[in-house]
Amino acid sequence: MTTLNVGDTHAWINRFAAQAEDQFDALTDLDRLVGDGDFGMNLRSGLRGAVRRIDLDPPSDPGGIFARVSDAFLDTGGTSGPLLGLWFGRIGAITGDSVTAADFASALTAATSAVQRLGNAQVGHKTMVDAMVPAADALSDAAASGSTVFAALDAAAGAAQRGAQSTRSMLARRGRATYVGEHARGVEDPGAAAIAMFFSAAQREGDPA
Template sequence: MMTMLSVEGTRSWIDRFADAAEDQFDSLTDLDRLVGDGDFGMNLRTGLRSAVQRLRSDPPTTPGGVFARASDAFLDIGGTSGPLLGLWFGRIGAVPGIDVTVQDFASALNTATTAVQRLGNAQVGHKTMVDAMVPATRAMIDAAAHGSSASVALDAAATAAKVGAESTRDMLARRGRASYVGEHARGVEDPGASAIAMFFAAANNTSVVA
């Protein structure tokens, strides 16, 4: 099977995600001030800064190890998003092997997203990060089932996550802090969903090997 991710490519993916979090810090903070307590941008940036540092100080030897470092970093920051992102990356980090295929990644991603849904009791339409996670996961699973190349699979996941995040603007929140502000959250994109879309966009297909 064609390799999707190498350890070097996966590290580059996390590095680009961290760069995007730095670039979008203000916009994510502003979004969260409208629907939450305004700390999401800070938590995401802090978690990714820590993940990058962990990757440098203790380099992993597998793609799964890269995601595991990210998991540990987010679990340490606390808050609402920390445990959810920590769980998500931790389950993705269970992907086996040195060379990860589309099928491997799709399976790990499905397990990860299901775990987040279970922990947060969230479904698509609740205006949470799940609204980007689930479409991206479904796109990856579909790509794997059709034998798509890694680049096609990542493009499909990135597009689905972006569309999913954008769809939250018209939603009335049913989970998370945004649910406390009612109609005031309508018209605002969920910052968690935006971050998941950023993660998949950061793949840029340069993580693909072969």
């Protein structure tokens, strides 16, 4: 498939929500080491809310799906809720029934820039931005080469995963992890891990990239 439609997007968010349920304990444990331990709960709560909103009032296009996710996270507590709400809201600015790789790349770049401005975070600060920026760059590169949207999202997933893994060696410069200093080294940032999870959920099992 060359473009992303509303059904694809709905299934993607459902897979992401299922992964958040499966990884709840792992994300909570990571956040206990570098934060206040509520990230797994906030991610799960936001995605449960998103699934309910989508099911109660099904959108007619992919942008509408991401807008519902945004609304759910904006109603979720913690530091991550507003940031993820902003990110998904900007992605939700996508218009049209069929989203191309170029469409998604443009929206993702704008969304990531908005999060960076709000959080004053850069790559290397040990935050979710360490997964967001590589994913946006990889998706843009794939789109520019003429890739389908799913091939581009697959490239983004790999870049996000590498970005998340890179946070293990970092000393935090933003967020609650700054409070624990050197104790955060060796621990993957839970926000970055969640972003990598989001992109990994885009690829359907058995689908060609």
